Amino acid sequence: xxxxxxxxxxxxxxxxxxxxxxxxxxxxxxxxxxxxxxxxxxxxxxxxxxxxxxxxxxxxxxxxxxxxxxxxxxxxxxxxxxxxxxxxxxxxxxxxxxxxxxxxxxxxxxxxxxxxxxxxxxxxxxxxxxxxxxxxxxxxxxxxxxxxxxxxxxxxxxxxxxxxxxxxxxxxxxxxxxxxxxxxxxxxxxxxxxxxxxxxxxxxxxxxxxxxxxxxxxxxxxxxxxxxxxxxxxxxxxxxxxxxxxxxxxxxxxxxxxxxxxxxxxxxxxxxxxxxxxxxxxxxxxxxxxxxxxxxx
Numbered sequence: 001x002x003x004x005x006x007x008x009x010x011x012x013x014x015x016x017x018x019x020x021x022x023x024x025x026x027x028x029x030x031x032x033x034x035x036x037x038x039x040x041x042x043x044x045x046x047x048x049x050x051x052x053x054x055x056x057x058x059x060x061x062x063x064x065x066x067x068x069x070x071x072x073x074x075x076x077x078x079x080x081x082x083x084x085x086x087x088x089x090x091x092x093x094x095x096x097x098x099x100x101x102x103x104x105x106x107x108x109x110x111x112x113x114x115x116x117x118x119x120x121x122x123x124x125x126x127x128x129x130x131x132x133x134x135x136x137x138x139x140x141x142x143x144x145x146x147x148x149x150x151x152x153x154x155x156x157x158x159x160x161x162x163x164x165x166x167x168x169x170x171x172x173x174x175x176x177x178x179x180x181x182x183x184x185x186x187x188x189x190x191x192x193x194x195x196x197x198x199x200x201x202x203x204x205x206x207x208x209x210x211x212x213x214x215x216x217x218x219x220x221x222x223x224x225x226x227x228x229x230x231x232x233x234x235x236x237x238x239x240x241x242x243x244x245x246x247x248x249x250x251x252x253x254x255x256x257x258x259x260x261x262x263x264x265x266x267x268x269x270x271x272x273x274x275x276x277x278x279x280x281x282x283x284x285x286x287x288x289x290x291x292x293x294x295x296x297x
Contacts, residue, residue: 020234023053032072070104080112124214128206
């Protein structure tokens with residue numbers, strides 16, 4: 001036995017040896033800018049906790065707890081890239097632990113980790129791109145409402161929900177979606193590589209699976225949760241250190257903060273500002289519900 005190993009077996013030295021530390025960052029909710037009072041997950045919002053997590057002294061790894069139905073592909077890519085940049089800079093391994101869902105952009109974030117784990121019933125995948133809207137031209141005609149839009153540039157206004165749908169506009173949108181989808185697929189290929197165990201036609205068609213099936217397909221590395229998995233890797237004494245997002249005083253004290261913000265304006269301005277804020281939040285809540293709902297959650 002080596003001398004160092006012999007010394008470490010002494011009880012007093014075992015007590016003095018520092019416990020392994022793993023900072024934990026939660027990436028939760030829809031991805032992208034949201035309403036006035038409801039914050040979506042963006043790079044500007046999560047950059048600080050990520051920086052602090054990777055800067056933590058003696059960190060053995062960084063754990064990401066992900067619970068997201070997806071959202072903005074741009075913000076998904078930006079956050080994932082920041083995670084990889086920090087991991088490469090600090091030479092720290094990254095683990096992702098999926099809760100209810102790591103779907104669409106949520107799975108994009110998970111792919112930034114070196115290893116991905118999920119619960120048996122977690123929703124994983126949805127590697128695709130979606131755009132949803134409504135059309136109201138008949139409604140306007142029924143009530144005699146005239147839509148007036150003025151623009152410079154013949155392609156400036158497309159897919160107007162108050163106008164008839166045009167084939168060329170839909171074709172343009174689908175072409176853009178294909179480009180974004182290809183970026184998503186490139187991310188998954190680069191991060192999962194030969195761990196993927198099914199044809200791309202099956203994996204990249206927008207479908208999603210529960211944790212056990214995702215493991216069998218190679219989308220994740222195992223079925224497991226944060227505490228037990230980290231104890232299995234770093235020992236029973238591993239310290240899981242939550243690194244929380246710092247919220248502004250205004251957001252921490254909603255709805256009081258909203259009232260104070262409105263009080264800074266006069267009369268009608270205050271009412272209009274608050275009404276717009278609540279309207280934005282209502283729309284954001286509906287959109288968020290739709291994102292979760294498409295996964296059956």
